[in-house]
Amino acid sequence: MSELVDTATVLSIKIDRHVCKLFLFDVVDEKYHLIATSEVQSTAFEPFNDIREGIVRAIDKIQTISGKTIIGSDSNIIIPSQPDGSGVDHLTITYGFMGFLKIVPMGLLDDVSIQSIVRLVSLTQIQVVDQISMNDTRKIDEIMSMFVNKKPDIVFLAGGTEHGATRSILKLVDVFNYGTRLLAKEQRPDLIYAGNSQMATKVKESVGDQTNISISANIRPQIEFENFGPAQNKLAKVSAEVISRKIGGFHSIASICKNIPMPYSMTISIMTRFLSQLSNEPESSVLVIDMNKEGSILAAGNQGTIGMETSQSTPTSDPTAFLKPNLINEIISWSYIHHANDEIKTFLNNKAIHPSQIPETESSLSIEQALIRIYLQKQIRKLVMNWPNIPTVFNQVIVSGDVFANQLSRNDVLLTLLDSIQPFGITNFYLDIHGILPALGSIAPENRFLPVQIMESSAITLLSKVISAQSNARFGSPLLKIRVEQDDSHQETFTVHKGSIFQLPILAGQMARIFIEPLRKVEIDPLGRNFTKGLIVQGGLCGVIIDARGRPLPLPKDEARRRDLLKKWRNSLA
Known part of the structure; x- marks a missing residue:
């Protein structure tokens, strides 16, 4: 207390x-x-x-x-x-300022130290503009000119396991020294060293007063082991110092804070790690999605292990990145309204000029939702590919940012997430209406009580509990019989058919017990939990949802049938 x-x-x-x-x-x-x-x-x-x-x-x-x-x-x-x-x-x-800072990883081997640095930087909002390794095939003058042409804010040097390589590290330090001497002192990048700890003193002596240098624990102390924690904290500290020199007033405000200012990516990773450690389901993960006007952050956590994908190119921050040849066909495949190709092109061109514009018509909303689906599917695939140790069964999904809080209705938010993530099993979807999650992450290192108590309040709202049923049954065949028992002993029974989304009549905040009787061979919970005594559920803003469409979603090839089906699914949540 x-x-x-x-x-x-x-x-x-x-x-x-x-x-x-x-x-x-x-x-x-x-x-x-x-x-x-x-x-x-x-x-x-x-x-x-x-x-x-x-x-x-x-x-x-x-x-x-x-x-x-x-x-x-x-x-x-x-x-x-x-x-x-x-x-x-x-x-x-x-703070955000995604892509504002530029970094160059330097390491001994591309598939060891460089790979670890790039993975670490993927947990941040910093833009990688180049990389230098011992097997770099460029001429030395090309590497030297890189420092002048790209003017990185930070160089991150790593290499050598503990008690490993030494002389190769000093060769890389020489490259850094020669390259940065071509710059005026105020333009020289800060250096972070996170390699063989035996070389830390020599690296510091070699750099001298040429630029600011920070030492961190070895990011790759063993070939098969990565140690990101200390290096991530050091990178956040150095990033804040660089931003303090580049953005007016930042140092003045930061100087009266107890903690160093932290980027959104770090505060979201703090909250994702915290939420994943609360879960008693080691085979499932927590997924956090933040999409704002600057970009997006997707973070997945399992028992304290974090994977993350950050991007500046989103449908609302940089739509020009989506102007690719097959995009129109992808939009058509996810739109519940018929669109001519020229209409989609006009929308994309207008969006490129006014990326923050909110859809004003049903037609533009349909295109916007399709874009968000396409983008999220792409980012989730990257997350799964780059962080294969994170389970892809998500028991919690928390979404934050302008796109979800302001641009779409609550039902459209949920449907867009279901279509993009296509979750298995039982998933609780939460909506961060205020965009408060990064703020809680910035407070957590100093005050562990506040984030917990705010998470338990209405600041982050339950959007829906979704039960996804997987079956090879034919489309339209009866799949599940659901009995709903309310607190007042009122009971109702419903039949859910394959290929449908069904919204149970459970109001927001209302508790109920549901009994699920399979009518076909069906997988409801990949974690194998026993629900013979019923499942206690709480209704969210969109109630409790049974998603019996199957995985992957069965979209008809015929355009008219596909639009009708997408419209039917959307109306199921209306």
Whole structure:
């Protein structure tokens, strides 16, 4: 309880290129609550080039909403809170700026140290612009010119297992020194060394005062083992320092935070790891999807192990990346409305000019949903391929970001997720309406109580519990008999047919027990749990859903039949 008192009032800042959003938390009746949120346009870049302008505007709004004074007479944030109730005890920052920082991995071997660095960077929002290894086939002057032409912000050097290679590492350090001397000192990249720890002192001495250098634990201490934790923390620290030099006001705000500012990717990975450790199902995973105006982050967690895919190219952040020859056919295959090719081309061109524009017609909504499905399917395939040790049976899916909170109806969000993920077994889908998940991740290292208590509140809402039934039965044949028992002893029985989505009459927040009787050979739970005594369920915003369409989804080749089926599935959730 003392920790609640020490950090009772918490203000979390979430900022990127487009938006500055604030979350104010406080203790009420010995439990943390979300008191207020505010959102303004970000001022990180032109014409303001200073994040403080946007933060002050957002604080003004949150002071008006909450009635709490946060900025003092000296125009500074009041920390800690005062006896009169003004101020906050704890300030955190989580930031986007996806692709703003550029990094160059340097390592001994492409398929060992370089591979590990690239996998580590895939857990961040940093853009890899080149890489250098001992077997690099380029001429030395080409490598030297890379530093001048691409001007990386960070170089990440690794190589050599513990008690492994030594001289090869110093050769790479020489390449770094020669290349960066071509740059003015203020343009030189920061260096992170995470290789053979026996060489750390020599690497530091060799670099000298040429640039900033940080030492981390070996990212690949053994050939078969990767150690990402210390290197990820060091990379986050160095990234914040570089951003402090490049974005106005960032250092000023960061200096009054207890923790270093953390990127969205890191705060989302913290929350994904935390949620995965709460699960008592080692054969299933937690999936977190965040899609905003800057890009997307997909994170999957299993018993504390994390896999992640980040991208700046989404249907809402960079639609030009989707202008490929077969895209129109893919959109047609997922649209429940007939579209002429020219109509889709016009939509894509307009979207390229106004990527944040919200669909205003049923036709444009159909195209937008198809784009999101195509994109999510692609990202999930990459996630599964790059992180094969993460189980693909998801017991929880949490979605966050503008696309899900503002652009689609709740039913369309759920259907888009079901079509994209095509989950097996029993999955709880949650909607982060406020985009609060990154903020909770930024608070967690300092205050472990707040994220837990906010997750238990209504800030993150149950969208639906979905039960996916897999069967080889013919389309339209009776598949399941479902008996629903409500708390008031009211019972109803329903028959679910193959190829359908069925919405059980269980309201949001309502508890019920359901009994599932297979009418054909069917797999309901790949984890093999026994539900003979019934399954207790809670209704979400979209109730409780039985998805009996099968996996993969059986889309007819005939265009008219396919549209009718997609429309029927959509109407099932209306």
